[in-house]
Amino acid sequence: MSKKKFPEEEFGNPYLWDGSGEPDPEVQRLETVLSQLRHKGRAPVFPRALHLGEEEPSSSFLRLLWPRRVAAVAVITVVAVATSVLISRPGPPVAPLPGWEVARIEGTPMVGAHSIEGAKARLAVGQLLVTNANSRATIAVAEIGEIQVDPDTRVRLVQTMRDRKRISLEEGTIHAAIWAPPGEFVVDTPSAVAVDLGCAYTLHVAPDGSGLLRTTLGWVGFHSNGHDSFIPAGAVCPTHRTSGPGTPYFEDSTESFRNALAQLDFGTLSSDSRSATLATVLSEARKDDTLSLWHLLSRTEGAERERVFRRFAALIPPPVGVTREGILRLDQQQLDLWWNALELGDISIWRFWEQSPDRPIPANPQFLQKKEAMLKQAR
Amino acid sequence: MELLLERDGRFVATPIKLQLSLAESAAVNPVSSHESPDEELVRSAQSGDRAAFGFLYERYARMVHGVLLARVPPSAVEDLVQDVFLRAMPRLTSLRDARLFGGWLAAIARNRAMDFFRQSKAGIEPLAVSTDREIEGKGGNRLDKAAAHTILAAIRTLPEAYREPLILRLVEGMTGPEIAERTGLTHGSVRVNLHRGVRQLRQILAGGEARARSAVKP
Numbered sequence: 001m002s003k004k005k006f007p008e009e010e011f012g013n014p015y016l017w018d019g020s021g022e023p024d025p026e027v028q029r030l031e032t033v034l035s036q037l038r039h040k041g042r043a044p045v046f047p048r049a050l051h052l053g054e055e056e057p058s059s060s061f062l063r064l065l066w067p068r069r070v071a072a073v074a075v076i077t078v079v080a081v082a083t084s085v086l087i088s089r090p091g092p093p094v095a096p097l098p099g100w101e102v103a104r105i106e107g108t109p110m111v112g113a114h115s116i117e118g119a120k121a122r123l124a125v126g127q128l129l130v131t132n133a134n135s136r137a138t139i140a141v142a143e144i145g146e147i148q149v150d151p152d153t154r155v156r157l158v159q160t161m162r163d164r165k166r167i168s169l170e171e172g173t174i175h176a177a178i179w180a181p182p183g184e185f186v187v188d189t190p191s192a193v194a195v196d197l198g199c200a201y202t203l204h205v206a207p208d209g210s211g212l213l214r215t216t217l218g219w220v221g222f223h224s225n226g227h228d229s230f231i232p233a234g235a236v237c238p239t240h241r242t243s244g245p246g247t248p249y250f251e252d253s254t255e256s257f258r259n260a261l262a263q264l265d266f267g268t269l270s271s272d273s274r275s276a277t278l279a280t281v282l283s284e285a286r287k288d289d290t291l292s293l294w295h296l297l298s299r300t301e302g303a304e305r306e307r308v309f310r311r312f313a314a315l316i317p318p319p320v321g322v323t324r325e326g327i328l329r330l331d332q333q334q335l336d337l338w339w340n341a342l343e344l345g346d347i348s349i350w351r352f353w354e355q356s357p358d359r360p361i362p363a364n365p366q367f368l369q370k371k372e373a374m375l376k377q378a379r
Numbered sequence: 380m381e382l383l384l385e386r387d388g389r390f391v392a393t394p395i396k397l398q399l400s401l402a403e404s405a406a407v408n409p410v411s412s413h414e415s416p417d418e419e420l421v422r423s424a425q426s427g428d429r430a431a432f433g434f435l436y437e438r439y440a441r442m443v444h445g446v447l448l449a450r451v452p453p454s455a456v457e458d459l460v461q462d463v464f465l466r467a468m469p470r471l472t473s474l475r476d477a478r479l480f481g482g483w484l485a486a487i488a489r490n491r492a493m494d495f496f497r498q499s500k501a502g503i504e505p506l507a508v509s510t511d512r513e514i515e516g517k518g519g520n521r522l523d524k525a526a527a528h529t530i531l532a533a534i535r536t537l538p539e540a541y542r543e544p545l546i547l548r549l550v551e552g553m554t555g556p557e558i559a560e561r562t563g564l565t566h567g568s569v570r571v572n573l574h575r576g577v578r579q580l581r582q583i584l585a586g587g588e589a590r591a592r593s594a595v596k597p
Contacts, residue, residue, distance in 0.1 A: 016548070016573055017555040027549070027577065034550045036527045037453060039444035039460065105497065143473040146490055177489060179482040179563065199482060199564065200489070216539045218564060233540035233568060234575065251538060252579070288575065343567030 098160050099124035100139050107135025109149070129155045131172070141165055144180035149173075158188065173204045182349045192224035192239040197349055201231070209241035214251075219345040222248075229295060232344040240266050247295045250288050257284035261292060264299075278304055282311040290316045294339055298330055316341060417560075421477035432471075436464055439481065442561040443488045445547040449535070450492035453528070459495060463488045482563025533583045534576075541576030544569050 014021035015028075099122045108115040110130045111123050116137070123129050123139060131137060131153045139147040142160055149155055153172025159165065165180070168188040177200045178185045185196040190209035194201070199218030205211040213222055214236045222229040222237050224244035231237045237248035246265035249258055260280040263269060269277060278300070285293055293312040300308055309327050318327070318334075319341045326334035336347045417438065423431035443463050447456045467487050474483050534545050547558045559569045 013574065013577075016577060017570060019554055026581065030530060030549045030580075031552065033523060033527050034530055034546075035552060036524060037448065037531060037550050039441045039457075039551060143475060145486065148493070177486045179479050179486050181476065181479070200486070217543070217562075218568065233572060234538050252575075343571060345565060345567065 099127070100141060100157060100160065102129055103138045103140070105136040105138060105148075107132065107151075109135045109137040123157050125157050125160060127157055128170075129153075129157075139167075141176075141178065141180075141185065144184060145176060145178035147177075148175040150175070169203060169205050171205050171207055173202065175202045176200065189239065191241045192222050192229075192245045195221040195223065195350075197221055197230075197345060211239045213237045213239070221350050227299070228350070230339070230345060230347070230350065232291065235291060238262070238265070247292050247299065249292045253286070253289050253292070254284050256280055257289060257292075260284070264296070275304075278307065282307060285311060285315065287315050290342055291344060294335070294342065297327060297335065312338075417480060418477040421471070421474070421480045425472050425474070425477070432468060435480070439484055439561060440464075441551040441553060442481065442547060442558075443484060445551045445553070446485050446488040446543055446562075447492055448531070448550060449539075449542040449546050450489070451495050453531070455495065459488075459491055463491050466491065479563060481561045485562045530580075530584070533580060536583065537576055537579050541572050541579065544572045545576040545580065548573055 013024055013027075015024045102109070102111055102116065102121045102123045104116045104119055104121075108117070109132075110116070110128075111121045112127045114121070129137060129139065129149060131149055131151050133151050136151055137149045139149060139155070141147055142165055144165065147155075147167075150173040153174065154170040155172070155174060156168040156170065158168050163184055164186065165184060166186045166188065170190070174187070176185070176187070176196065178196045179199065180196065182197040183195055187194040187196075187203060189203065189205050189211050191205075191211055194203055194213055197219045201213060201215040201217075201220050203211065203213050213220060213231055215231045215233050217233050219230060219232040222231060222239065222245040224239070227244045229237045229245040229248050231248045234252070235248045235250050238246045240246065243266060247261050249261055257280070260277045263277045264274070264281065267277075281292070281296070290312055293308055293315070296308045297305060297312070305328055309324060313324075316338075318324075319337055322334045322338050322341075327338070336351070339347045417435070420431045420434050420438075424435055440460055444456060444460050447459050447463070451459060463484070467484055470487075474480060531546075531550070534542055534549075537545070543562070544555075544558055547553045547562075548555065553561065555569050555573055556566065558564070558573075559566045562569075
């Protein structure tokens with residue numbers, strides 16, 4: 001977790017943060033009044049029948065009594081024996097495909113060709129979960145989270161492995177709450193890939209393949225078409241079928257700021273009107289909107305990038321190690337440093353994710369050096 | 380402090396110095412110095428140590444209470460806090476990484492809040508205004524209570540990302556670092572949301588006072 005200091009003018013209320021420093025009278029008043037609603041409950045009386053870990057007794061048994069290597073050897077042995085038995089028997093193997101549990105909330109969602117008649121069903125890798133206008137469902141994402149599937153949605157389970165879970169949202173809306181390590185849960189959409197960096201978000205895909213991601217807690221990475229967008233809590237990011245993720249923005253930004261940003265991202269503008277639209281974005285930008293300005297740095301060129309840099313620097317001064325020249329040539333290390341100064345999430349998490357085998361590592365010597373250093377540090 | 384202890388086949392809240400037994404246990408089974416006390420508690424609870432689960436309740440109940448209070452009517456929150464822990468208890472062994480306990484528990488609490496509205500068919504939005512019964516409940520000065528519920532209603536109009544940290548800070552009395560530690564969010568995220576949330580809350584409350592002043596003008 002980051003422990004860097006915040007710009008004083010923006011977050012200069014240490015009393016609100018940790019109760020230190022000069023007490024803020026207004027915050028104190030709120031604390032006093034609201035403390036009446038504070039948790040006063042007693043510890044619950046747990047029924048005897050409810051055991052710790054009763055849902056997975058075998059897993060618990062292994063966890064409790066066996067060293068991991070012994071357990072691994074035992075599992076391998078059992079799998080080998082089972083495989084040899086299956087091979088020696090005529091007929092197809094009966095082992096089920098890996099999958100997740102789906103629970104019906106209302107209506108009759110479909111898994112593959114079958115409707116969920118009972119309360120629960122299994123969504124196997126490759127299968128499609130479809131809800132109509134009157135049905136909703138939840139998916140238990142292995143042991144790392146839960147997805148609520150809204151009406152008129154099509155979701156396919158693509159992959160469920162120890163360190164990577166992947167679904168494809170073809171159309172509709174899901175609400176994901178994930179408590180896995182960052183980068184473990186990924187959602188493909190027709191226009192971008194959403195990578196969970198922890199914790200909760202809503203993702204919508206329209207019939208034309210465009211979409212919208214709204215983060216409620218933590219932050220999410222949105223990737224496609226050479227664009228990376230990072231969406232922290234309170235922000236949204238649109239995505240377009242052909243151009244990929246747009247520029248994320250906080251929902252409390254001004255309407256003219258949001259409209260101008262949409263024009264820059266997805267509009268067809270002449271040189272003059274683009275310049276005027278960028279002027280609107282820059283003049284309307286508040287400190288919080290440096291989230292959007294940071295993304296615009298790599299989505300503008302030449303004089304436009306210089307204008308974005310100047311406005312950004314006026315709102316959040318570049319930290320030590322970040323120079324105008326470095327930013328104008330899109331030095332990734334400097335861009336990362338400035339991003340981290342916004343305190344919206346540590347971008348090194350994203351850089352680690354980028355190094356996964358699923359994606360090619362850019363042949364950039366500086367990047368490779370940094371990757372080596374990070375891997376060395378991780379080891 | 381009251382903690383959970385097994386008695387006559389049930390687990391009851393018992394005033395006892397269990398920290399001593401936990402310290403003794405730790406001395407017998409030393410853990411890695413890299414492991415936080417909470418991770419140790421989670422691992423102990425996963426291995427069936429119910430006293431450790433009781434400690435986890437003590438340490439995380441305020442967080443769960445705050446997460447629920449951001450979403451459901453105040454009168455329902457205390458029961459739901461217990462329900463969240465009852466749901467978490469049998470699932471605890473499915474948690475692979477003990478460091479993620481806070482975020483995992485918070486997610487269970489958020490899901491429980493969603494279930495509450497599904498079951499009650501009260502819609503998906505939390506109640507913005509508390510009822511008289513809720514204001515009367517639990518004793519205390521009625522005017523102060525009404526003020527608390529009015530401010531709570533104002534907090535609930537804020538974006539979801541701001542509600543939780545504000546309630547954990549202002550209602551539950553947790554510090555920013557505690558909120559980050561208990562919910563599994565980053566310091567930066569909590570800090571930003573706290574400051575933005577307070578700023579918006581001030582605007583809402585100032586607007587309300589201005590409207591009240593204009594309403595009493597002749």
